[in-house]
Amino acid sequence: AQTVTQSQPEMSVQEAETVTLSCTYDTSESNYYLFWYKQPPSRQMILVIRQEAYKQQNATENRFSVNFQKAAKSFSLKISDSQLGDTAMYFCAFHSGSARQLTFGSGTQLTVLP
Amino acid sequence: NAGVMQNPRHLVRRRGQEARLRCSPMKGHSHVYWYRQLPEEGLKFMVYLQKENIIDESGMPKERFSAEFPKEGPSILRIQQVVRGDSAAYFCASSSTTGTRGGASSYNEQFFGPGTRLTVL
Numbered sequence: 001a002q003t004v005t006q007s008q009p010e011m012s013v014q015e016a017e018t019v020t021l022s023c024t025y026d027t028s029e030s031n032y033y034l035f036w037y038k039q040p041p042s043r044q045m046i047l048v049i050r051q052e053a054y055k056q057q058n059a060t061e062n063r064f065s066v067n068f069q070k071a072a073k074s075f076s077l078k079i080s081d082s083q084l085g086d087t088a089m090y091f092c093a094f095h096s097g098s099a100r101q102l103t104f105g106s107g108t109q110l111t112v113l114p
Numbered sequence: 115n116a117g118v119m120q121n122p123r124h125l126v127r128r129r130g131q132e133a134r135l136r137c138s139p140m141k142g143h144s145h146v147y148w149y150r151q152l153p154e155e156g157l158k159f160m161v162y163l164q165k166e167n168i169i170d171e172s173g174m175p176k177e178r179f180s181a182e183f184p185k186e187g188p189s190i191l192r193i194q195q196v197v198r199g200d201s202a203a204y205f206c207a208s209s210s211t212t213g214t215r216g217g218a219s220s221y222n223e224q225f226f227g228p229g230t231r232l233t234v235l
Contacts, residue, residue, distance in 0.1 A: 004156075033221045043203060045157075045226035052221075091156050095221055100170055101147060102207075102224060104156035 002027045004094050006105035013082045014113050020067075021077045021108045023092030032096040034068065034075045039107075040088040048090070051075065082112045116141065118208050118227035119188075126233045133193040133200070135230045139208030146189045147224060148174075148181060151203040163189060196234045203229045 003026045013019035025034070036048040051059045051068050058066050063083075067076045079086055092105040119138040127133050139146050144165050149157040159173040163183040174181065178196075183189040193200055207224035 043229050043231070045205060045207075045229075047223065050221075050223075100145075100162045101159035101173070102149075102157070103159070104149075106156045 002029075002032075002094050002096060002099070002103045004092050004103050004105040006092055006108050008108045009106070010109045010111070012111040012113055013079075015082055015084060017082055018078060018080045019082055019110065021079075021090055021092075021110065023075045023077070023105055025073050025075065025092070025094050027073070027094065027096060029096040029098060032094060034066075035093040035095070035102070036064070036066070036077045037091045037093055037104075038086075038088045039091060040085075045091075049077070079110075084112050084114060086110065087112045118143075118206060118225050120204075120206050120227035120230050122230060123228060124231050124233070126235065127196050128235050129197055130195050133196050133232055133234075135191040135193075135204050135206075135232070137189040137191070137206030137208075137227060139189070139206075140225055143208035143210050143225075145209045145211065145222075146183050147207045147209075148189075148191050149205045149207065151205060151229070153202070157205060160191070193232075196232075198234050201232055201234045203231050205229045 005024045032053045034051045038046045038048050049059050049061045049064050058068050063080045065078045089107045089109050091107045094103045121136050146163045148160040151157045161174045161181045162170040178194045180192045206227045209222045209224045211222050
């Protein structure tokens with residue numbers, strides 16, 4: 001069974017600064033996908049970024065980028081130039097080829113301070 | 115193209131009543147997933163359905179919970195005789211396929227609905 005661990009329940013960052021959210025996972029599979037989802041107060045789940053395990057290059061989406069360390073089973077999210085609208089709960093998630101569902105971590109509540 | 119629709123958005127039930135949560139997948143999607151988010155926790159998988167079939171219900175409690183996805187109409191998650199511990203946000207997601215072909219894995223994005231917040235008094 002796969003597990004996803006987010007060890008930072010809460011984090012805060014000043015507007016325009018950079019913040020990194022941590023995520024580790026455990027799996028015996030070789031082919032899988034990793035995601036970061038954002039859940040603002042509206043509770044809508046919004047896909048921020050995804051990484052395919054067979055790709056060595058780290059994914060980037062505008063101000064969001066990941067540091068994917070496959071050997072260490074680490075998948076951190078870096079948010080550059082933080083904005084007030086980035087305030088939300090962030091969930092790391094895992095999907096393997098053998099399972100249909102997503103496995104989520106417990107989340108990190110990020111607050112961007114003005 | 116409308117996204118995944120869930121209704122109601124908020125549902126209040128008293129202990130012992132039944133709760134019915136509905137999910138209409140995105141147009142063209144025939145795969146539906148239900149997840150539950152307890153307070154202060156991440157989403158936990160409950161059940162995966164295709165049209166008229168339950169494919170994987172490994173995350174669903176054995177008693178009081180059931181799910182269906184009929185040929186016509188929305189997917190329904192039904193909770194009988196609700197208890198206070200059932201209070202949670204229930205999310206539905208849909209995808210066009212599961213992305214697995216002949217053993218080779220891929221991924222078709224799951225698109226999430228806005229969720230139904232169930233409160234049991």
